[in-house]
Amino acid sequence: MLPLIDWHPHAPLQRLHLDGLQQAGVQVAVLRLDLIDPLISGNKWFKLTEHLHAARTARAAGLISLGGAHSNHLHALAAAGKRFGFATVGLLRGHPQQTPTTMDLERFGMQLHWLGFAGYRARHEPGFWQPWQAMYPTLHQVPEGGGGLAGALGCKPLLNMVREQLGAVGWDDYDGWWLAAGTGTTLAGLVLGEQGGRCVYGALAVPEDHGVAPQVEAILQAGGMLERNFALIDASRGGFARVDEALLEFIQRSEAANGLPLEPLYTAKALMALEQVVKEGGIARGRRLVFVHTGGLQGRRGFA
Ligand SMILES: *Cc1c(COP(=O)(O)O)cnc(C)c1O
Numbered sequence: 001m002l003p004l005i006d007w008h009p010h011a012p013l014q015r016l017h018l019d020g021l022q023q024a025g026v027q028v029a030v031l032r033l034d035l036i037d038p039l040i041s042g043n044k045w046f047k048l049t050e051h052l053h054a055a056r057t058a059r060a061a062g063l064i065s066l067g068g069a070h071s072n073h074l075h076a077l078a079a080a081g082k083r084f085g086f087a088t089v090g091l092l093r094g095h096p097q098q099t100p101t102t103m104d105l106e107r108f109g110m111q112l113h114w115l116g117f118a119g120y121r122a123r124h125e126p127g128f129w130q131p132w133q134a135m136y137p138t139l140h141q142v143p144e145g146g147g148g149l150a151g152a153l154g155c156k157p158l159l160n161m162v163r164e165q166l167g168a169v170g171w172d173d174y175d176g177w178w179l180a181a182g183t184g185t186t187l188a189g190l191v192l193g194e195q196g197g198r199c200v201y202g203a204l205a206v207p208e209d210h211g212v213a214p215q216v217e218a219i220l221q222a223g224g225m226l227e228r229n230f231a232l233i234d235a236s237r238g239g240f241a242r243v244d245e246a247l248l249e250f251i252q253r254s255e256a257a258n259g260l261p262l263e264p265l266y267t268a269k270a271l272m273a274l275e276q277v278v279k280e281g282g283i284a285r286g287r288r289l290v291f292v293h294t295g296g297l298q299g300r301r302g303f304a
Pocket of ligand 1: 042043044072073145180181182183184185186187266267294295296297
């Protein structure tokens with residue numbers, strides 16, 4: 001059975017300075033989920049917590065999940081397995097390759113299986129899990145990226161983390177959230193937590209036709225949420241993992257101005273989109289937004 005995991009990591013809240021924001025009178029503080037731990041980083045830990053509870057309740061010996069060769073989700077899962085002492089299995093997209101991420105996965109003791117591309121595409125088909133269930137009957141299945149309502153509920157503690165630190169950035173309140181969205185699970189968790197109060201802006205790291213809106217809708221319905229206060233903004237810059245010169249320049253500028261490290265897939269695109277929307281007058285003067293740094297810096301090594 002999984003051990004009882006009593007770990008509640010802390011993410012600092014820090015003021016962020018970017019010229020474009022300053023000029024428009026919009027204040028931003030960053031919730032640094034990239035700093036919760038040297039190995040277990042970002043929103044992926046929070047998305048895992050409810051899945052870990054469910055696995056323990058089911059008396060599972062460990063967890064099995066899927067992802068790509070740079071997956072932040074598998075990285076967090078494998079690191080947690082090593083830290084807290086439970087078995088992990090990763091089903092990977094594509095053909096065997098070595099990346100800094102997969103080398104970590106193996107080092108953390110995760111058992112890897114490469115599914116090829118067609119095999120990975122079959123992950124939503126009805127019989128997909130059957131052979132894995134037969135091979136690993138004591139493991140609990142976690143959907144890709146740690147998604148679903150369980151993943152979203154694990155992100156609710158972020159609200160308290162921000163509330164407790166408002167004084168540290170000189171605020172008495174805040175007006176909304178801004179974060180990168182891949183599946184929209186983390187965003188849905190914040191929408192559930194806010195109960196329709198503050199607006200949650202999701203900067204889409206994937207093109208608009210990737211079904212994020214219906215996915216968020218499904219989670220909110222499963223969570224019994226009637227109030228919706230969120231907006232999705234296209235921040236994909238032409239496609240997931242598409243990297244251009246302006247994006248790389250922005251990463252350097254943000255790192256120089258704030259010492260804030262960003263990776264090109266999610267966090268840099270999200271912050272760049274925020275600056276753009278603010279420049280276009282899309283956020284009213286005087287507003288205070290929390291930008292969630294969702295982590296993922298481990299995946300940056302694959303781009304070096
Ligand atoms: C997975 C990931 C996201 C997207 O999270 P979702 O809950 O799928 O929307 C954002 N940023 C980083 C760094 C990620 O690894």
